[in-house]
Amino acid sequence: MKRFLIASLASLIIGAQAPAGLGRTEAAEKDTPVRSPLRDEMHTLNAVFQKVVTAVSLGDGEAVAGALHSMHGKEERTAEALHSGAVRPPKNADKLEEFERLDRKFHRELGLLASAARGNDRQRMLTLTKRLLDGCVECHSAFRR
């Protein structure tokens, strides 16, 4: 559990090798063609979250857990990137503490979703998935241009 949280936190901040996203994402890329580890990670997260939405809507805990698992494996390097300035949110970049707070909250909830998925607790998966979506929007409205 703890390992998962760390892995996914690392993953959000550092991630690379993201698969191409969907149309909406590609459109966003056209407007802002510069790649960044944060944006790459967003593409990964976006793909994962879409699978999560499908799996939660079908009440399939195993598929939810499987989708989340694919965010593993990019560990470490993490906070360093933020602190070294390698990663900067495009808006309100001076409010890094708030960014980190939202990021931590988001990843804590991802971890809770992973446990709910392993227990195939459908109601809890639904509640957490809605909360996570709020988390995407909350962070974007503060930090995405």
Ligand code: HEC
């Ligand atoms: C803690 C902050 C934070 C959270 C939580 C977050 N994002 Fe993001 N996201 C960002 C920032 C900042 C950008 C803008 C990155 C840039 O343009 O450099 C972004 C950009 C994106 C993009 C556009 C990428 C592009 O190429 O322009 C997508 C898609 C995206 N996020 C999906 C998601 C989804 C889906 C979730 C929730 C499941 C989510 N994000 C949660 C911070 C966050």
